[in-house]
Amino acid sequence: MSVSLPGDGQLGGTAGENEMRRVPPATGRGEAVGLLGALFVIALVLGVRAMLVSVPVAEPRLQPYQRLDVGLSLDEQTLFRTLLAAEYDIIELRGRSGFWPDAGSLADAFVPPFDATLVPPALRNYRWGAYDGGSWVDYLGRWPGPDDAAQAFILRLIDLHAGYHPHPHPGVDYDPEQLVAIQVWSHPDAATAYPGERLPEAGWSWVLSADDPLLSQQPAPAEPAGPSGSSPEQWFLEMPADPPADPPADP
Amino acid sequence: MRRLVPILVAVWLASLVPSVSGQEPDRLRIGVTLHAYYSWAANIVGDAADIVPVLPVGADPHSYQPRPEDVERLVDLDILIINGLGHDDFIDPMLAAAAGDTVIIDVNARTPAVAALGAQSGDAVNSHTFLSITNAVQQVGLLAEALGRADPARAELYRSNASAYVRRLRGLLRRGLADLETVPREGVALAAVHDGYGYLLAELGLPLAAVIQPRHGIDPSPRQLADTIEQVRAAGVDVLFVEADYVPDFAETVRAETGVAIARLSHIAQGPYTADAFEREMAANLRAIAAALGPGR
Numbered sequence: 133m134s135v136s137l138p139g140d141g142q143l144g145g146t147a148g149e150n151e152m153r154r155v156p157p158a159t160g161r162g163e164a165v166g167l168l169g170a171l172f173v174i175a176l177v178l179g180v181r182a183m184l185v186s187v188p189v190a191e192p193r194l195q196p197y198q199r200l201d202v203g204l205s206l207d208e209q210t211l212f213r214t215l216l217a218a219e220y221d222i223i224e225l226r227g228r229s230g231f232w233p234d235a236g237s238l239a240d241a242f243v244p245p246f247d248a249t250l251v252p253p254a255l256r257n258y259r260w261g262a263y264d265g266g267s268w269v270d271y272l273g274r275w276p277g278p279d280d281a282a283q284a285f286i287l288r289l290i291d292l293h294a295g296y297h298p299h300p301h302p303g304v305d306y307d308p309e310q311l312v313a314i315q316v317w318s319h320p321d322a323a324t325a326y327p328g329e330r331l332p333e334a335g336w337s338w339v340l341s342a343d344d345p346l347l348s349q350q351p352a353p354a355e356p357a358g359p360s361g362s363s364p365e366q367w368f369l370e371m372p373a374d375p376p377a378d379p380p381a382d383p
Numbered sequence: 384m385r386r387l388v389p390i391l392v393a394v395w396l397a398s399l400v401p402s403v404s405g406q407e408p409d410r411l412r413i414g415v416t417l418h419a420y421y422s423w424a425a426n427i428v429g430d431a432a433d434i435v436p437v438l439p440v441g442a443d444p445h446s447y448q449p450r451p452e453d454v455e456r457l458v459d460l461d462i463l464i465i466n467g468l469g470h471d472d473f474i475d476p477m478l479a480a481a482a483g484d485t486v487i488i489d490v491n492a493r494t495p496a497v498a499a500l501g502a503q504s505g506d507a508v509n510s511h512t513f514l515s516i517t518n519a520v521q522q523v524g525l526l527a528e529a530l531g532r533a534d535p536a537r538a539e540l541y542r543s544n545a546s547a548y549v550r551r552l553r554g555l556l557r558r559g560l561a562d563l564e565t566v567p568r569e570g571v572a573l574a575a576v577h578d579g580y581g582y583l584l585a586e587l588g589l590p591l592a593a594v595i596q597p598r599h600g601i602d603p604s605p606r607q608l609a610d611t612i613e614q615v616r617a618a619g620v621d622v623l624f625v626e627a628d629y630v631p632d633f634a635e636t637v638r639a640e641t642g643v644a645i646a647r648l649s650h651i652a653q654g655p656y657t658a659d660a661f662e663r664e665m666a667a668n669l670r671a672i673a674a675a676l677g678p679g680r
Contacts, residue, residue, distance in 0.1 A: 201495055202497075202498070206585055206590050207585075207588060209497075209585065210517070210585050210586050210588070212495065213494075213495060213515075213517050213518065213521070213586070214517055214586075216493070216494075216495065216521060217517050217518070217520045217521035217524070219521070219524065220521070220524030220525075220527070220528070220545075220549075221524075221549075224542065224546065242550060242553055244517075244553070244556075249557055249560065249561075250553055250556055250557055250560070251560075252560065252586070252587060252588025253564075253588060254588055255588075309532060314493075340495075341495030341496060341497075342498070342508075343495070343496050343508050344495065345492075
């Protein structure tokens with residue numbers, strides 16, 4: 133394909149000026165290369181920025197006796213939240229009387245799940261009892277009758293300002309002004325008896341949500357049992373030699 | 384008369400000076416980032432403190448861009464109540480710009496959050512913990528304790544007010560559960576336009592079969608509308624919970640195309656900041672849920 137330059141043979145130019153010149157068709161290769169280069173640079177910059185600003189997702193540091201709430205059924209997750217929400221009522225009632233309130237007092241005070249009218253129907257069969265350990269209290273919820281799907285739950289509150297803390301220790305990183313530590317434990321046998329202070333040894337699991345600050349504060353879990361590794365049992369060796377006797381059940 | 388003038392002037396001047404003996408202790412200025420937190424804080428402190436919303440009325444927390452005058456409001460706050468899970472991320476640059484010594488209360492510090500839709504465990508969490516009566520009860524307790532620490536002279540008042548408020552909130556929950564007593568739940572598939580309502584529905588014992596369209600706070604496009612209709616059909620949804628603030632045509636079109644029952648729920652993030660907003664809108668949500676599942680569905 134040839135292209136006539138403007139003025140060719142019309143303005144009386146010289147032979148050299150008027151000769152036909154071949155101009156290659158525009159392929160756009162230069163522009164395309166430039167565009168691709170620009171896109172590459174932009175992608176590179178965005179990638180570097182993403183690497184700089186992204187926060188790696190930390191895997192929860194679960195101890196052998198801990199589990200995440202996502203493993204619970206939806207109703208059990210509701211029970212988990214409901215138990216945690218009872219904290220301030222229990223503290224207030226204890227502040228008034230000087231004693232941990234029993235389950236009946238909490239039901240009378242309109243506190244779920246002890247008042248079963250404030251939980252979904254699937255959670256109303258739990259029977260709650262309190263076990264006063266002095267510096268801590270356990271509220272055990274058992275499911276009467278056979279139900280393979282149901283689990284037992286314990287709500288444990290620990291007075292952080294008291295001298296003795298039940299095992300496992302509630303931790304050293306709590307806010308010093310915080311009055312109590314609160315824990316929820318589950319057991320696969322819904323009708324299991326009250327185990328006393330030592331919940332992990334009796335097969336109970338401490339339920340935590342993945343965003344619980346405790347999971348980022350506590351040390352990494354022990355390695356599986358082995359010649360040089362520690363085992364879950366090693367945790368129990370840290371327990372006090374003579375823990376107080378199991379408190380009597382609060383009717 | 385000449386003797387009376389100085390006396391009258393002295394009496395007038397004295398009237399301008401506040402009575403020292405009757406002066407109340409310093410009032411806290413408490414900032415809040417969400418409507419629910421305004422209601423909770425107002426019910427805890429009553430008339431004993433000033434509550435200052437950070438967001439102007441009508442602003443959407445998801446798209447809010449702070450203005451200089453908004454940052455100014457933070458400067459003289461004693462306390463700021465925040466969500467801290469991503470629902471009020473706009474506050475971080477504002478706090479940095481204000482550079483004050485405001486005490487921050489993260490109401491979610493002790494609330495278990497569930498993972499956001501599509502997020503991995505430990506990753507982004509569902510920040511709508513305030514759309515739940517159970518969470519509200521726990522967070523009102525946390526707030527009362529924290530505000531009492533900041534204002535010890537009124538700590539007992541705050542505790543007492545919080546107890547009365549919590550009792551009313553539990554009354555709402557009891558009524559909501561009672562209204563659902565006779566409603567058949569088996570085989571009824573529920574879906575919502577975003578997962579924020581999951582907390583409330585769970586405490587009523589109502590599982591969500593699907594979350595159709597997790598974005599909210601924006602008007603759905605025609606493509607999103609078509610996707611929603613397709614997903615409602617595919618999941619066999621019987622009741623779809625949509626936001627009260629959604630454009631009416633959206634819900635009506637979905638209903639007409641699929642036959643699904645529509646229930647409108649409040650996100651408690653619009654309108655004026657009032658002490659009763661949380662109770663009022665949560666009561667309306669509970670009524671809407673019971674009506675959507677009831678015999679007239």
